[in-house]
Amino acid sequence: MFAEKALELIRELKRCVDGTMSPYNEDAVRQVLDEMKALFEHNQRDVSAAVAGESELYSSVHLRHAGLERNKRCLLAYLYNRLENIKKMRWEFGSVLPADIKYNLCEQEVQWFNKYNKMLANYMRSIGDAGGLDLTQDMKPPKTLYVEVRCLVDHGEFETQDGNILVLKKNSQHFLLRSECEHLIRQGILEHCVH
Amino acid sequence: MSSDTDEMGGDTEEEVMTAAEVLEKLEEAWLNEKFSPDLLETKTDLVECMLEQITAMEENIQRAKKGDFKISIHRMEIDRIRYVLSSYLRIRLKKIEDFTAYILHQESQRKEEDSPLLSPEEYKFAKEYQTSVEGHFNSLALRHMPANSQTLDHKLTVIQPNLDNYIFLRVNEDTQGILIEEETLDTGEEIVDLEKGDQHIMRYRPLAPHVASSAVSLI
Numbered sequence: 037m038f039a040e041k042a043l044e045l046i047r048e049l050k051r052c053v054d055g056t057m058s059p060y061n062e063d064a065v066r067q068v069l070d071e072m073k074a075l076f077e078h079n080q081r082d083v084s085a086a087v088a089g090e091s092e093l094y095s096s097v098h099l100r101h102a103g104l105e106r107n108k109r110c111l112l113a114y115l116y117n118r119l120e121n122i123k124k125m126r127w128e129f130g131s132v133l134p135a136d137i138k139y140n141l142c143e144q145e146v147q148w149f150n151k152y153n154k155m156l157a158n159y160m161r162s163i164g165d166a167g168g169l170d171l172t173q174d175m176k177p178p179k180t181l182y183v184e185v186r187c188l189v190d191h192g193e194f195e196t197q198d199g200n201i202l203v204l205k206k207n208s209q210h211f212l213l214r215s216e217c218e219h220l221i222r223q224g225i226l227e228h229c230v231h
Numbered sequence: 232m233s234s235d236t237d238e239m240g241g242d243t244e245e246e247v248m249t250a251a252e253v254l255e256k257l258e259e260a261w262l263n264e265k266f267s268p269d270l271l272e273t274k275t276d277l278v279e280c281m282l283e284q285i286t287a288m289e290e291n292i293q294r295a296k297k298g299d300f301k302i303s304i305h306r307m308e309i310d311r312i313r314y315v316l317s318s319y320l321r322i323r324l325k326k327i328e329d330f331t332a333y334i335l336h337q338e339s340q341r342k343e344e345d346s347p348l349l350s351p352e353e354y355k356f357a358k359e360y361q362t363s364v365e366g367h368f369n370s371l372a373l374r375h376m377p378a379n380s381q382t383l384d385h386k387l388t389v390i391q392p393n394l395d396n397y398i399f400l401r402v403n404e405d406t407q408g409i410l411i412e413e414e415t416l417d418t419g420e421e422i423v424d425l426e427k428g429d430q431h432i433m434r435y436r437p438l439a440p441h442v443a444s445s446a447v448s449l450i
Contacts, residue, residue, distance in 0.1 A: 065371070065372070069372070069375045069376065072376055072377055072380070073377055075377075076377035076378075076379070076380075077377075104377070104380055105380070108372075108376060108380050111372050112368060112372060112383075112388070115367065115368055115371055115372060116364075116368075119364065119367065123328070142371075144367060144370050144371050145367075148363060148364075148367045151359075151363045152360075152363065155356055155359045155360060155363070156356075158355075158356075159324070159352055159353070159355070159356040162352040162355075163278070163282070163320065163352065169282065169313075169316065169317060169320070170317075171317045171320055171321050171324070173313075173317065174310070174313050174314040174317045174318070175317075176314075177311075177314050177318075178307070178310040178311055178314055180307075181303055181306055181307050181310065214310070215310060215313075
């Protein structure tokens with residue numbers, strides 16, 4: 037059946053759990069493209085035959101064309117949804133991708149990530165006159181100024197806004213300005229203690 | 232320090248507004264943007280004015296005595312304002328990314344005298360974003376496709392916001408005669424008068440111009 041492989045790609049997207057990235061399925065993409073090529077060539081032959089007088093070929097030409105369109109649509113949907121996922125990663129992890137995620141991207145996707153990174157950084161820097169605004173901060177409405185956090189990994193020294201230096205050791209607890217440690221919480225270095 | 236938040240005014244739209252009023256406007260714009268399916272006009276003035284306020288407030292905190300308990304209250308206020316600002320711009324950016332082609336098309340259709348949909352920075356971002364996504368499609372898939380399917384037809388692929396979404400709204404000004412439903416074969420046309428203070432759930436499309444003129448706000 038036509039477009040079977042392309043549907044497989046879409047299923048793969050659906051199966052992918054939130055916050056993870058499935059590997060770029062280069063084989064399937066190539067197979068879809070090959071199928072498209074075969075369909076196209078077959079169609080070309082039939083079209084010339086049909087023009088020459090065999091008008092019963094028209095319906096199969098139509099069917100193959102529908103298959104071509106479907107393949108194209110599925111393939112683009114696959115790429116687009118992966119881009120959406122990559123964007124989400126940018127907002128979650130910041131400008132450097134974790135190695136395990138980067139491993140699952142193809143080369144062009146990594147390039148696109150870098151481009152997106154640059155675009156976003158340029159945009160954020162251009163907000164207002166004075167140096168811009170980091171939109172990846174303040175993701176949740178602030179409830180309190182300070183939060184109690186527990187360190188999940190050894191992170192080393194951390195300098196607060198007022199110049200004090202803290203050592204973030206595993207399992208130590210601190211009372212920090214929310215705006216300062218939000219990034220670290222999202223990266224999984226600190227954990228917000230809720231009592 | 233309290234004087235900054237109350238008296239230092241930013242002048243948007245020629246009239247002088249106090250910072251508190253600017254904040255109120257910004258919050259309204261934020262809520263409207265959050266609940267409307269479509270991208271609304273840009274409020275660059277408000278954003279810039281509020282950013283200046285934040286910087287000014289931060290400078291004042293630097294000058295203030297250490298241990299003054301007012302500091303933490305002001306810090307909290309700054310955090311809240313910054314959240315509203317970032318959230319507002321984030322929502323806009325998300326819409327721009329989702330509906331890039333549609334929004335750029337709208338922007339190009341806009342008449343000279345209408346206020347712009349995108350700020351210059353947002354416009355630049357939208358353009359770059361569109362080029363990069365199309366470039367990506369091209370290099371990975373379209374380029375390898377048979378000759379007749381290599382182009383991307385904007386009419387077919389464009390993602391549009393659903394303007395028929397239902398929204399909650401509160402009426403700020405009396406507005407008469409809003410055409411909710413065109414006349415069809417089965418039913419007559421439906422016209423609604425809105426009274427100040429009313430709250431409704433309605434389709435977004437007929438109300439879009441009234442949201443823009445802030446006769447109604449979304450809640």
